[in-house]
Amino acid sequence: xxxxxxxxxxxxxxxxxxxxxxxxxxFSPRLEGILITGVALTFxxxxxxxxxxxxxxxxxxxxxxxxxxxxxxxxxxxxxxxxEQFAVEGFxxxxxxxxxxxxxxxxxxxxxxxxxxxxxxxxxxxxVRWIMK
Numbered sequence: 001x002x003x004x005x006x007x008x009x010x011x012x013x014x015x016x017x018x019x020x021x022x023x024x025x026x027f028s029p030r031l032e033g034i035l036i037t038g039v040a041l042t043f044x045x046x047x048x049x050x051x052x053x054x055x056x057x058x059x060x061x062x063x064x065x066x067x068x069x070x071x072x073x074x075x076x077x078x079x080x081x082x083x084e085q086f087a088v089e090g091f092x093x094x095x096x097x098x099x100x101x102x103x104x105x106x107x108x109x110x111x112x113x114x115x116x117x118x119x120x121x122x123x124x125x126x127x128v129r130w131i132m133k
Contacts, residue, residue, distance in 0.1 A: 004042065004046070006132075007042050007045060007046075008038055008039065008042045010125060010128050010129065010132075011038045011041045011042050011045070011125070012034060012035065012038035013124075013128060014121050014124040014125045014128060015034055015037060015038060015041070015121070016034060017124045018117060018120050018121050018124055019034075021093070021120060021124070022091055022092060022093040022106075022116070022117070022120055023091075023092040023093075023094075024088060024089050024090045024091045024092050024113055024117070025086070025087075025088060025117065026086070026087040026088070026089055027085060027086060028084070028085045028086075028087075029085065032085060033085035033086055036083055036085050036086070037079065037083055037085065037086040040079045040082060040083045040086070041075075041076075041079050044075045044078060044079050045075070048075050048078060049071055049072070049075050052071040052074055052075065053068075053071050056068075056070060056071050069115060069118055069119055069122065070115070072118035072119075072121065072122055073111075073114040073115040073117075073118040074114075075118075076088070076114050076117055076118050076121070077111070077114050080114075088110065088113055088114060088117060089110075089113075090107070090108060090109050090110065090113050091106065091107065091108040091109075091112070091113035091116040091117055092105075092106070092107050092108075093105060093106040093107075093116075
């Protein structure tokens with residue numbers, strides 16, 4: 001139970017940070033939408049993503065792990081279709097300057113937006129888990 005609550009908190013925080021980093025995630029009532037999406041994403045991480053991982057295992061092995069993000073994107077797409085308070089309406093990153101390096105602005109429409117948000121969510125979640133160790 002503690003592990004599920006911890007994952008729920010990480011997913012909510014990651015959703016919030018991802019929404020601040022890149023625009024395109026729509027939560028209809030702001031706080032309620034993030035909480036409901038966090039519950040659905042937590043459920044999807046425990047149930048749906050492992051099944052997708054098994055189904056996509058040959059592609060993941062053939063591409064040395066690159067297709068792992070496809071499972072994340074499909075999970076995000078399923079959550080988008082199931083949860084009414086959540087929608088992905090494209091991916092828009094304004095660009096940034098990090099340690100003197102320029103990150104260009106990026107704009108994607110669906111379905112590439114799901115993949116872009118899956119990558120950003122994965123990075124944010126990995127950083128949060130690393131900090132919590």
